[in-house]
Amino acid sequence: MKEGPDIAHIAALIGDPARANMLTALMSGKALTVSELAEEAGVTIQTASSHLSKLDAGGLLRPRKQGRHKYFSLANDDVAHVLEGLMGLAAGSGHLRTRTGPKDTELRKARVCYNHLAGDMGTQMFDSLMAQGHLAMDGGDLILTETGVEFTTGFQIDLSILRAKRTPLCRECLDWSERRSHLAGSLGRAFLSRFEELSWAKRDQKTRVVTFSQSGAKEFEQFFAMR
Amino acid sequence: MKEGPDIAHIAALIGDPARANMLTALMSGKALTVSELAEEAGVTIQTASSHLSKLDAGGLLRPRKQGRHKYFSLANDDVAHVLEGLMGLAAGSGHLRTRTGPKDTELRKARVCYNHLAGDMGTQMFDSLMAQGHLAMDGGDLILTETGVEFTTGFQIDLSILRAKRTPLCRECLDWSERRSHLAGSLGRAFLSRFEELSWAKRDQKTRVVTFSQSGAKEFEQFFAMR
DNA sequence: GAGATGGTTCGACTACGGTCGAAGTATGAA
DNA sequence: TTCATACTTCGACCGTAGTCGAACCATCTC
Incomplete structure (x- = not known):
């Protein structure tokens, strides 16, 4: 008891x-x-x-x-993870705070989850990275493969800095709207800030919504297409 | 807001x-x-x-x-998942209800998580199944590979029954004590009840502890050894 | 120094929600 | 029918915890 x-x-x-x-x-x-x-x-x-x-x-x-x-x-990420889980339960039980309005669809499309990209585009990115063999599962842990290292460095992300931190490089995070995994961890964070640097996308200051520019969305599609 | x-x-x-x-x-x-x-x-x-x-x-x-x-x-499993997550946070912040006593080590070794095996042995089983290629990640979803199908049917688990249910076959669940994934979903449930049928293990009625018999532990080790 | 801004602490008010006793409903047994 | 068991509903009590005003610190600016 x-x-x-x-x-x-x-x-x-x-x-x-x-x-x-x-x-x-x-x-x-x-x-x-x-x-x-x-x-x-x-x-x-x-x-x-x-x-x-x-x-x-x-x-x-x-x-x-x-x-x-x-x-x-x-x-830490664990806290964010639990919060996402709770959102999933709340969303599942139909207990949305606001009736599914226009802002809601934007949130489902792309949003910030703690510090990384979530929503439809987040899961798409994750799926694509897995399909291309850049990410892989190794005994319950998510790891960056050799081609993945190439891919990310080609993306101008400095892995040595990320590896120096205590937080894990790759983690998966369950999405409350999509009910699928997306990439968290310091790498997930790095990808999102890279998108901002390249001005592919911009975070809204108040609402967690991430809006991709038209050209940014195209570039994104290029890199993270499925198949 | x-x-x-x-x-x-x-x-x-x-x-x-x-x-x-x-x-x-x-x-x-x-x-x-x-x-x-x-x-x-x-x-x-x-x-x-x-x-x-x-x-x-x-x-x-x-x-x-x-x-x-x-x-x-x-x-459903989502609820169990969130509860495990909360336990992880609570354990992490050193806020254990009871000071880590003798029962606690048993809980960490092997316990029931909703309906499947968790704790040290749970994560070991998951890791082993991944390492042997019986489970794999496919775009954020956990799937049973062809050799995995063989393995489970060899284990006297009837997959057709499990597939008929609405609940997903494979899911991963984060362990609060181990901070790693273990196998949930209807397959996870099936494995645990199979262990009981084979009298490898017994659930304690009150405490969630799962105790393996000596011979049961050996068999388990046989099937789910790492490497 | 004086003044302004950002946070904290204290105390008092209030309300929401957990609690149980008692009475009410359903199901099963004799 | 009568009694017993399993659960629900109602009503009243009470404590805890959220809330804000007011006063108190701490830090920066001039």
Whole structure:
């Protein structure tokens, strides 16, 4: 009756509307300040502060002080992963916050998941990389193959920098809208920022939507076509 | 500020201690009655009933009436998956309900996750099946290869029955203790029940622990050795 | 220094939701 | 029919936790 970790505590942390809004906002991958998160959640700064300290104590956030600002971001990919999972359940039970509107289709098309590309285009990219043999599964872990290394370096992504970090290079992340995997981990992050550098795509500042330019979408299709 | 599914609602459902206990109990994969779940959660039958109707309304459970009993089980693998994820976070933040005791090591060794094998032996089995090429990733989906079909039928598992069901044959599930994937889906379930039929292993009724007999462990090692 | 801006702490208010006793409904047994 | 068991509904109680105003720190600017 009481073995295993204490689910209830952190589920309750996520379970408050204000905190859930903050966490959802942080799924954009950006680090946000207390006041930004307060606005995002629709509460005053005081309450936001108290919420954030609780989330931090629960290990869900990573705070960083910078001058008189305090920036919060999600603690790690695992947290983002669980949040996506919860979104999947919520979406499945037909409990959408907003009725499926025009913004919803944009979110399904391409969006930011923590720090990498998700949605239709995210899964397409993942599928393509697998089909081309650039990614492979090795005993439950996702790995970058030799051709994959070539491909990414050709994409102007410096793997040595990524490998130096503690976070895993490749991870898969389950998509709540597509119910399929897409690429997470530091490589997933690198791909997305590369898309931005090449101005193939732009993140919306507020809504997690990623919009590809017309030419950007074409380039993307070129590299990540299926078959 | 309000795009995406309503995380908070279902997170709050999981966030109550009594409900979390019930859900954890259901991770054993067994369907339990209202009174059993009440005892599991340490509350009276009335409150259990109200909790269960809320969980049901949230789409987390699948109720089945049978005579004057009402059996509840987890709605699907997705729910189990999210619960495992939450356990991972809770374990990671050092928030174990019970200090890592003797039962904890048993849980890490081999346990039931919803309806399939998890823990050290679960991930070992998954890794072995991947290494032997019986399982493979195909565009984000886990599939059974041709040799995999051979292997499982040689194991006296009737695939045609499994394929007839709506639930996916193969799925991967992230392990909170090992932080690696193991095999879920109807095939994962089939393997576990086969182990029981062969009396290689036995589930403990209360604690989710799976104990392998000495000879059973040897057989297991034979079939699912790494390399 | 003084003033402004970003966060935190404290205290008081409030409301939502978990809890159980008691009564009510269904199903099964005798 | 009568009794027992399994569960649900109702109502009342109570505690916890979210909320904000006000005052308090800390950091930067001038």
